[in-house]
Amino acid sequence: MSLRAWLAAIMGGLALLTLVAATALIVLTNAQNHSANTLGNSVEGLHLAEELEIDLLIHFRLSGVTGPVEVTSERIRGRTLQSIESSFPRLLEGLNRSAFGAPEQALIREVDEHFRQYLATQREAARLPLRQRAQRVIPALDASLDSLERLVQLNVEEARTARESSADLNRMGNTVGLVLCGLLLVGLVTGTYLLRRIAWQPLRDISQSMRRFGAGRKRTRAPVAGPTELRDMARTFNEMANSLTHQQEQQLAFLAGVAHELRNPLSALKLSTALTERSRAQLTPERMQRTLALVGRQVERLDRMVGDLLDSTRIEAGKLELRPEVRDARELARGVVELYRSSDGGHVLQLDVPETPLLVRVDPDRLEQVMANLVSNALKYSPSGSRVDVAVRREQEDVLLLVKDQGIGVTEEEKGMLFAPFQRLGDARSKRAPGVGLGLSVARRIVEAHGGRIEVESTPGVGSTFCVRLALATQEAGGAVELPEATAPVPPDALH
Incomplete structure (x- = not known):
């Protein structure tokens, strides 16, 4: 009642x-x-x-x-x-x-x-x-x-x-x-007694639970009792407490994951330096080149992790900066595909684009970052030798950027957490793929900042299809089309 x-x-x-x-x-x-x-x-x-x-x-x-x-x-x-x-x-x-x-x-x-x-x-x-x-x-x-x-x-x-x-x-x-x-x-x-027992006592219990929770007793939950309004209030507080506790656990897990991910490249750098110091007399140009390549890859990996963290922090603080331009979506997709074709030899990477330009008003660097993340994930979670398709399509007044893989896929239950920060779902954790679980979250927020959205269709064990949907821009609205002369290189595993 x-x-x-x-x-x-x-x-x-x-x-x-x-x-x-x-x-x-x-x-x-x-x-x-x-x-x-x-x-x-x-x-x-x-x-x-x-x-x-x-x-x-x-x-x-x-x-x-x-x-x-x-x-x-x-x-x-x-x-x-x-x-x-x-x-x-x-x-x-x-x-x-x-x-x-x-x-x-x-x-x-x-x-x-x-x-x-x-x-x-x-x-x-x-x-x-x-x-x-x-x-x-x-x-x-x-x-x-x-x-x-x-x-x-x-x-x-x-x-x-x-x-x-x-x-x-x-x-x-x-x-x-x-x-x-x-x-x-x-x-x-009787009315005073009933109000005291029915309303005041549950309200006092909720207030005490809030104080205990605020004092650091994170397992405290409010009893769900009393009238409907107070029951709803207690449930809302309990849901909030569960959410905050879960978020805190995720953040702790994230910090542990970041520490672990940072330790691997740092250990590799330390080992490379130690080997170089010990065998300086026997150091040949070929060995020096391999060592420098290893150091470069680890530095790039560290740079990507730090970049993910900075992007996530800017997004959460509402300070993500965009420099929108009218660009051809085909060229942006082509640049990302060419980059990964040159760096990955274990997968078949196919590009399918229309003959006519498809203009979008975007920050080209940020959209390349999104595409690089999707292509990187497709390659990362697909078996060697499988095929990854990248396509650009027009659907009425929207431009679709599609990335389809033949990887591990996700279940319907996991789709709800796919774009949450610090989340790495079942098979991704078991395969120990590099990353801290921020790539898809950052990508989704970037696409939403452009007024678009990311959609996903996936079947476990068959593969996934990610679709970035953006509004079609006109040449008159955005001025002359600026095709990139040289896009900034986006390394493999850019975000995840």
Whole structure:
């Protein structure tokens, strides 16, 4: 699982808990607000019902049904039947506004009907004697008071229910709040622990592995653990460490090979000098000539090795200098073939070129160096008496320089390392052919610096074909064709 997925899961879980907490808070707040409104309406209805009941009793007393009225109460003083009757609609309207639910509204309509009947009875009984008036009015008064009492009881019950509901919601809110806070705390602790174990620990292991590797412990590798991103990071570091270790081993092997290759010509020079010193009196011109030829070959061999090293160093430093000219590829190939024909008598070297010029814009010395390396390798790794073909071809807008041998060949697996520096593959090592393993690497970099590429086709035990592919140049783009009057001699085994 990737680190992004872990973080998304943790943040999603915390966000879900937060959303649940917010939703619960909204629901509880709305429920609490509803309970508060219900309680307020019930109290308001209770107050209006009690006030209406009091005004009804005052109205009954002021009507004189029970006899002469003595005004002794502050509540009655200054009030008349008309003012009290005008307050009834206002109080009933207030009850309607504060009514909660259909039962209360039905009971308020009943109260209103009883009040109307009471007032109508009062007006009808006004002409009757006092005793008869009381008999007519008191039942209507009792009915109105009874409905008002039932309305009061209903409001009391509603207020009690709303208060209990509010208390329940308050307890529920406390419980839900505590549970959600606990879940959030557990989520944070769990997320922190998972991040520490899943992400921070592997990241610390990778960092420690890098420090150990940088401190010189080259066998240190990072453990591949944790999320996908950290696994990829660990694999990348391990691949880099393996590559650096392999490169260091190659460089050490290369230095050992260079030391060995340098020792051979130096030993030959030392031996030639010692023989010359010992037999100076018997030194004949023929022997002197052979000795000088041997010394010359060894010096040339040393010069080639040093040249390979310098070229490789310049290429790696990006300081390879090219002096491009427009030249005929046929003449460059012909010069290299003539040189090797004169120096090698154990192989058949054939040249195949077209009749028309094939122009390329190259540094002639460097391209001859590449061709010399390919021809030298073909001769070096081919059995004596075999044939080596050098050809120049045109393929659309490219010029092809081909070198085909009947040598040892390479496998498909070895092709990937063929142009790597310091590499000398199986049979090349077993045959102990001279060289330090830089020739093909230098040749490839030179060709690539000209905008071309080297291709190879090979079959083990049958032979190899190397193809240098360069862009075709026009005479107008490069000026007049400069054919070399005398190319610089490229000795055998020039690079490898």
